[in-house]
Amino acid sequence: MGNSASDVIKMIKEHEVEWVDVRFTDPRGKWQHLSMCAEVIDEDVLEEGFMFDGSSIEGWKAINESDMILRPDLDAVYMDPFSATPMMILVCNIVEPGDGSLYNRDPRSTSVRAEAYLKSTGIGDTIYVGPEPEFFMFDDVKFEDGYDRSGFKIDDIELPTNTGRDYDMGNMGHRPRAKGGYFPVAPVDSCVDIRGEMVATMMEMGLPMDKHHHEVAAAQHELGITFGTLTETADRVQVYKYVVQQVAHAYGKTATFMPK
Known part of the structure; x- marks a missing residue:
């Protein structure tokens, strides 16, 4: 079973996390991030995601359609050993706010869709x-x-x-x-x-x-x-x-x- 939002909240409390670092991968394959105060993280935001402006990420949205959602994969959670204060890393997919679909220029979302496609073909269940x-x-x-x-x-x-x-x-x-x-x-x-x-x-x-x-x-x-x-x-x-x-x-x- 994967982590639930309540499991992640418990981890934040157990590790006395002060910052939740929300990370995603840009089209070049480089990690990007923004740091959220742990106090504003609740189950709703973990399940629904974080709104952000995608227009300044090279190769993504135009300024007139910039709103995007960073939706955490609650099984992709790490503690950052380099932060001066306790920080949790949440790895996210990029989601379209209009219809909730995975954004087609997000490398991680492409990976998720590829795994789902493999299962749908019946050729295999898992890509290693x-x-x-x-x-x-x-x-x-x-x-x-x-x-x-x-x-x-x-x-x-x-x-x-x-x-x-x-x-x-x-x-x-x-x-x-x-x-x-x-x-x-x-x-x-x-x-x-x-x-x-x-x-x-x-x-x-x-x-x-x-x-x-x-x-x-x-x-x-x-x-x-x-x-x-x-x-x-x-x-x-x-x-x-x-x-x-x-x-x-x-x-x-x-x-x-x-x-x-």
Whole structure:
């Protein structure tokens, strides 16, 4: 059985939640959010959803038809481990206020409809997906696109370009060669503890994790998340990306899931 609105209200009280962070996915696949005071959250709003202006989300509504509803999936509830005060994350579908249908440009709603369509065909009951999200972590990222110049520059202690660089504490020389990051131990693998903290944080949030390791390229990494149903896994990947970028940031690094 899934969570009811009363179950979520009980969770808010048990965890002494101060903020309920309402999150949805934009057309580019990026999590967006707004933070609601926990005091205004009741069973009615959990069941009916939150009204918001969809006209400022790129690729969505025109200004004259901007009203949309954020309707929480009450089984997609997480506690945010990075908030300074207790905060609950509610993952939402986007709903049309006129007829209550799932919005056709909302990626999560598309996933929900895809699962429903599969069942309606009789071909199968469940879609299982097992993704392998990989990412890079860098110490420094610069980019610009102006009238007189355009470009980017990345740097990380693991990159082969730093073999001759002067560091304040000396250059230790332990770094993967080009395409040599699969799987040397530390100190060549410089991020064992960072990845371990990422995995531990995801497990704390309820994600089914099984491993982590360095990937082929310098500064490239992967964490193992096990399979689940389509929409369930899509939500977990959003949590995965959020945790990776937050933990990396805490260590003074920046993480990116852009194509390698």
